[in-house]
Amino acid sequence: MRAVAFNEFGAAPAVAELPVPEPGPGEVLVQVRASSVNGFDLGVIGGYLKGVYEYEFPVVVGKDFAGVVSAVGDGVTSVAVGDDVFGVVMRPTLGQGGFAEYVAVGAEYGIARIPEGLDHARAGALGLAGTAALDAVDAVAPSAGETVLISGATGGVGAYAIQLAAARGATVIATARPGAEAEFVTGLGAAHAVDHTELVTRVRAIAPDGVHAALHFAGDGATVAGLLAQGGRFASTLHHTPDGLAEHDVKATAVMADPNPATLLRLATDVAAGRLRVPLAQSYRLAQATQAIADFQAGTLGKLGVTI
Incomplete structure (x- = not known):
């Protein structure tokens, strides 16, 4: 799969070919359609979270994700293959991320179904x-x-x-x-x-x-x-x-963001109902993700999205 990743501390992220992850017990594999840039990503890339999180190289950038469930691990009953979902990558280590064609995430936390009326692009800029x-x-x-x-x-x-x-x-x-x-x-x-x-x-x-x-x-x-x-x-x-x-x-x-399913669904429902606007200023293709990161660092209004 294609992913935006870096292989060591101090290295710049770039598009690379990586194996498709497999969902473990209690996890789902999401075919990612959209993500977005967050300040957290800059901390990951800069190595500022060393000692807070374990880095498992190559580290894929991207905390947000929105897409379609393509496989489920053992014991998963909350979502099924084909479900549209979104959320925040909440793995205990830094390795997998949303700037990739696939990501494996927990099925019970950091994920929610996308309600009707909300597209992947906006959902991918909503979670964190x-x-x-x-x-x-x-x-x-x-x-x-x-x-x-x-x-x-x-x-x-x-x-x-x-x-x-x-x-x-x-x-x-x-x-x-x-x-x-x-x-x-x-x-x-x-x-x-x-x-x-x-x-x-x-x-x-x-x-x-x-x-x-x-x-x-x-x-x-x-x-x-x-x-x-x-x-x-x-x-x-x-x-x-x-x-x-x-x-x-x-x-x-x-405040440390707590992307539990109830909070994510509450936000998504408000967006779908027109009560909350996703301030998506610009979207970039995956191949342009490094430019999205640079533009985010330079300062922007609202969110910068990445479509996969």
């Missing part, structure tokens, strides 16, 4: 970023009328979080530079777009007493947390812990 966004929004639990600051709003996680927070009736303040970025975040439901270079001044002008909740996906965590009102809620996918939690009665949550 959508789950991280939903978990972060759930952690701060905004109510209607509350103000939520989203730092790192133009990326995939931020783009989903804007929509999820706005759907709960929150007033969303999203970091975005003037122009295309500001149009992007307001088009997703943000009430205000603020330049990150003027973050404190701009946010204080909107919420003089501070925001009720803040989501930290990028930028300086201390600055973002400093804009919370007394008793505010803070969630960070970068695992920043604000100072003075007790003094300011701030609740902080470190």
